[in-house]
Amino acid sequence: VGGVELETLAAEFGTPLFVYDEAHLRSRCRESVSAFGDGVAYAAKAFLCQEMARLVEAERMRLDVATGGELHVALHAGFPAEGIIFHGNNKSEDELRQALAAKVGRIVIDSFDELERLERLIQPTRPQPVWIRVTPGIEAHTHTSVRTGGEDSKFGFGLAAGAAAEAVQRIERNPNLALVGLHMHIGSQIFETTPFEQAIAVMAELLLPLGLPELCVGGGLGVAYVEGEVAPGITEWGRRVKAAAQAAGIPESVKISAEPGRAIAATAALTVYQVGTIKHVPGIRTYVAVDGGMSDNPRPVLYESGYEAFLPRAAGARRELAARVVGKHCESGDILVSDAWLPEDVMPGDLLATPVTGAYGYAMASTYNKVPRPAVVFVANGQARLVVRRETYGDLVALDF
Numbered sequence: 001v002g003g004v005e006l007e008t009l010a011a012e013f014g015t016p017l018f019v020y021d022e023a024h025l026r027s028r029c030r031e032s033v034s035a036f037g038d039g040v041a042y043a044a045k046a047f048l049c050q051e052m053a054r055l056v057e058a059e060r061m062r063l064d065v066a067t068g069g070e071l072h073v074a075l076h077a078g079f080p081a082e083g084i085i086f087h088g089n090n091k092s093e094d095e096l097r098q099a100l101a102a103k104v105g106r107i108v109i110d111s112f113d114e115l116e117r118l119e120r121l122i123q124p125t126r127p128q129p130v131w132i133r134v135t136p137g138i139e140a141h142t143h144t145s146v147r148t149g150g151e152d153s154k155f156g157f158g159l160a161a162g163a164a165a166e167a168v169q170r171i172e173r174n175p176n177l178a179l180v181g182l183h184m185h186i187g188s189q190i191f192e193t194t195p196f197e198q199a200i201a202v203m204a205e206l207l208l209p210l211g212l213p214e215l216c217v218g219g220g221l222g223v224a225y226v227e228g229e230v231a232p233g234i235t236e237w238g239r240r241v242k243a244a245a246q247a248a249g250i251p252e253s254v255k256i257s258a259e260p261g262r263a264i265a266a267t268a269a270l271t272v273y274q275v276g277t278i279k280h281v282p283g284i285r286t287y288v289a290v291d292g293g294m295s296d297n298p299r300p301v302l303y304e305s306g307y308e309a310f311l312p313r314a315a316g317a318r319r320e321l322a323a324r325v326v327g328k329h330c331e332s333g334d335i336l337v338s339d340a341w342l343p344e345d346v347m348p349g350d351l352l353a354t355p356v357t358g359a360y361g362y363a364m365a366s367t368y369n370k371v372p373r374p375a376v377v378f379v380a381n382g383q384a385r386l387v388v389r390r391e392t393y394g395d396l397v398a399l400d401f
């Protein structure tokens with residue numbers, strides 16, 4: 001990866017280890033900018049650390065943050081506030097105050113309660129540019145936990161009962177808020193562009209009479225995790241989105257933007273583990289236990305997500321052993337790869353890698369069972385640099401009294 005052997009990285013930084021190919025991250029960012037133009041944002045929730053924020057800024061993308069914590073990390077890394085889009089379905093007063101004080105580029109208003117909080121907090125110094133998050137009533141074909149565009153959603157203002165239109169009127173009456181656009185996000189890990197096209201047609205009905213200059217279609221583009229899956233690329237997604245906007249009568253002057261997270265970060269990284277225990281259960285299956293698990297990748301447990309696995313010492317070897325790759329946590333659900341194929345000679349001490357772990361892996365990591373979170377390295381041109389150090393046992397008691 002990036003010109004460095006995974007064995008070398010494991011020896012230097014230990015395992016489990018998240019390894020990001022920096023050139024891959026940068027090329028996905030560049031693809032996004034060329035597909036959508038300079039308003040496109042990276043969705044920080046997929047993976048954020050200070051170096052990631054700096055990389056995103058260097059690649060001229062904006063940054064979507066969804067909590068005060070993500071906002072803090074971005075600002076601390078020096079990300080310019082005017083490039084930040086502040087999301088969240090339950091922004092607190094403190095978070096709104098933090099965003100207003102920093103002068104973030106866009107606040108995306110998600111509910112009437114939030115609007116009320118914002119109306120109370122906003123100072124008549126300069127109007128705060130805002131978007132409204134709208135649920136267009138389109139169901140994307142993806143896991144129910146990451147489906148967000150239907151009417152039955154905790155996010156945003158619905159169209160059917162007129163909530164979105166009412167929010168528009170209320171914001172337009174407030175001289176301290178500048179409504180500059182609409183936002184939608186219909187879900188995540190979506191393999192088809194059709195739901196985006198349908199949702200854009202619905203959004204156009206609200207956008208056009210208002211003459212608003214911006215429409216953000218959110219994130220959600222899927223990536224292939226296992227053999228046989230195929231996802232459209234960012235370029236194709238951008239082309240389809242633009243064509244759908246044109247077909248819906250949205251003029252070229254309207255800035256169409258997006259917020260890919262997974263499509264930028266997922267395929268840029270893999271996780272390297274070390275195999276510790278192998279258990280053959282005759283007639284049932286083989287368990288291969290590694291030194292991480294659901295604490296560094298909860299996606300298999302949360303969404304039954306599939307992954308591939310391989311041994312870096314034999315990356316091109318035939319994988320003929322059906323095995324279940326599990327972690328070291330105290331529950332049977334602690335599965336990393338439910339139906340993996342590995343070389344027959346896998347043994348304790350081997351390194352084992354799972355590709356496509358760059359999004360919602362480290363970002364969702366926990367210290368369950370007091371397993372310290374892994375380190376993260378960026379690799380480029382034969383050089384690796386530590387961007388997040390491994391958590392220590394000392395860190396595990398740092399918050400305790």
Ligand SMILES: Cc1ncc(COP(=O)(O)O)c(C=O)c1O
Nearest residue numbers: 043185188219220259260261262
């Ligand atoms: C508002 C918003 N934008 C963008 C994203 C990023 O989605 P993805 O990583 O699927 O591209 C999310 C994910 O939940 C989101 O809620």
